Each structure stands twice: as structure tokens, then as C-alpha cells.
Amino acid sequence: MARAKKKNLAKKRSSPAGRIAREQQSVAPEPNRLLKVWRRVLERRLRTRLRAPVAVEVHDNTHTMLTFQRHRALWRLRLHHMFLAAPDEVIHALADYVRTGDAQASVLLDKFIERNKAYIRRVSPAQMRKRLRMEPVGQHHDLGRIFERLNERYFRGRIDAAITFGPAPRVTRPRKSIKMGSYSADSRVIRIHPALDQPVVPRYFVEWIVFHEMLHHVYRTRRGEDGRRCIHPPEFLEHEKRFHDYSRAQAWEMENLDLLLRARVSA
Incomplete structure (x- = not known):
């Protein structure tokens, strides 16, 4: 009985299928x-x-x-x-x-x-958002409500995006510039700098920044004749002027930019 078992085992090892499998394992790289x-x-x-x-x-x-x-x-x-x-x-x-x-x-x-x-591996915007920490409600401004009202007033509710305050940046030295908002076309998420969540920052200014980022959902980045990326095409800038407090918001930024640059944001 023992010999018969050994013979069967030998046959299995020397079968064509087994030999091919072993050859593939030895040849194919991991x-x-x-x-x-x-x-x-x-x-x-x-x-x-x-x-x-x-x-x-x-x-x-x-x-x-x-x-x-x-x-x-x-x-x-x-x-x-x-x-x-x-x-x-x-x-x-x-x-x-x-x-x-x-x-x-x-x-x-x-x-x-x-x-x-x-x-590039395709991931839906909804899946990408699950990885993010969404915090639209600040201590002084509710970005969710601002987004909803602007969406209805200017875009007939067609902007399919999410909004949140961004994480507090790690800054050890005085800022020389500040990126007040950003828009990710991949995740369809608008991020607003937490420095805007202050009682001294008027609501109309926060609305203008949110409106600006919502326009990035409408006017996607494209390339100019020189091959460079154009983030703010002419039609984008013209559309931005339709914001109800456009001039007022610009004036506030000119007068209070230092205030935003000096703002200390806790994590």
C-alpha cells in the first residue's frame, strides 16, 4: 500500500499540468x-x-x-x-x-x-470625501448655510460640491500670503481658510470667497495658447463681478489683509 501511494504521488508530480505550473512559477516574476x-x-x-x-x-x-x-x-x-x-x-x-x-x-x-x-485610479468624489474631515460649521460662520444660499441665488442649486473649513496650517513665522479658499475638482470639495472664522470678518466677505470657489466648479482649469494652465479665464472673472457685494468685499480685503495674515488659528 505504501508503494502504491508513492507511485501515485510520483505520477502527480510528473504530470504535464503539474510540470507546466512549476515552470510558470519559476519563470514568471513576482x-x-x-x-x-x-x-x-x-x-x-x-x-x-x-x-x-x-x-x-x-x-x-x-x-x-x-x-x-x-x-x-x-x-x-x-x-x-x-x-x-x-x-x-x-x-x-x-x-x-x-x-x-x-x-x-x-x-x-x-x-x-x-x-x-x-x-490614474478612479475614485468617486463621494469616496474621496469619506477620507476628509468635514467641518463646515465654525465658531462664527456656518459655511454650509452660506453655500446653500449662494447655490440657490446664483446657480439654481446646480453646484454639486461640499464645503468645509480647512485644517489649521502649521505656521511658525508671520505669513506673507494667505490662500483663503481652494476647490478640488476630484473630490468636489471647497476648503475655506480657518482664519476667516473670526467675528471681525464680515459675512459678505466670507460669502465672496465661497462664491469665488464655487465658480471653479463651473469654470475648470484649462490651458492657454502658450501651454500654461489658466485658472481664472476671462469669463470666470466677469462672472465673479456678479456677486452682490463684489466691490465691498474687495475693499474690505484691501483694508484688512494684515488682520488675516496675523490671525492665529488653533488646531
Whole structure:
């Protein structure tokens, strides 16, 4: 009985199906190993261009395609996986952008990302919002109510977006500028700087900032004839003037910008 079992076991091991499976296992590279090979090739290509040590981390983000920082002589880059097989001209532009912030290189990289956006993992705006901390109600201003009233008054309720106060920025030195609002087309979320949530900041000014960001939902970023991104096209600026307190809000900003720059926001 023992011998019969051994023979059957031997037959199973020497069967064509089993042999093919073993050969495939020994030949086919593991996905992680293949990724490491491509990453090392990319590091070598960038190292040649930057003439410095390079460490690349590959990600599958849905929004930020590339970030970088320099730690002494080492360049650390976080890149979307679309860059793994990028052509030489894109690698050259990437090196120029990292090294000097070259404007033409930035344009070329934007075009490359646009051509390869099919490789960006699709995540619905609702799914992206679940990852965010939504806090539309502040101590002095309710962004949700402001958004709803502006949406009905100017857009017939057609703006499908969410709104929140942004997180308190980590600032150790006096601000020289302030980004009072932003709009993410991916998540369809409007963020308002928490420095605006003060009793001295009038409601009409907060409304103007919210209205401005709502217009970004209507007028998407596009490229001009020179290839540069145009965030505020002429029709955007004309539409913004329809805001009922447009001149008054502009005047308040001119007179009180220092107040917003000095504002201390608690986390």
C-alpha cells in the first residue's frame, strides 16, 4: 500500500499540468519584484540627469502625481506609476523641474500626465470625501448655510460640491500670503481658510470667497495658447463681478489683509 501511494504521488508530480505550473512559477516574476526592477531603472535614469543620488517611491495616488524633496545630496521623489516607463523627454523634463522648477518642463509634465490619466485610479468624489474631515460649521460662520444660499441665488442649486473649513496650517513665522479658499475638482470639495472664522470678518466677505470657489466648479482649469494652465479665464472673472457685494468685499480685503495674515488659528 505504501508503494502504491508513492507511485501515485510520483505520477502527480510528473504530470504535464503539474510540470507546466512549476515552470510558470519559476519563470514568471513576482509583481513586487518586477516593480522593484522598474523603480531601480527609473532611479538610474533620473540619477544620470540629476547627477546626484536618487531614491524613488512609486505610488497609486489619485490626485498628486509627483512630489520631491532634497535631503543633503539625496533627491527623494514620490511618483505615480505612470512615470515608470516614461520616455526620455519626460525624464529630462522631470529632472529639470525638480532641479530648477523650469516652467517649460512643468508644462511638458502636465501634458504627459494628461495623456496618461487613464492610468490614474478612479475614485468617486463621494469616496474621496469619506477620507476628509468635514467641518463646515465654525465658531462664527456656518459655511454650509452660506453655500446653500449662494447655490440657490446664483446657480439654481446646480453646484454639486461640499464645503468645509480647512485644517489649521502649521505656521511658525508671520505669513506673507494667505490662500483663503481652494476647490478640488476630484473630490468636489471647497476648503475655506480657518482664519476667516473670526467675528471681525464680515459675512459678505466670507460669502465672496465661497462664491469665488464655487465658480471653479463651473469654470475648470484649462490651458492657454502658450501651454500654461489658466485658472481664472476671462469669463470666470466677469462672472465673479456678479456677486452682490463684489466691490465691498474687495475693499474690505484691501483694508484688512494684515488682520488675516496675523490671525492665529488653533488646531
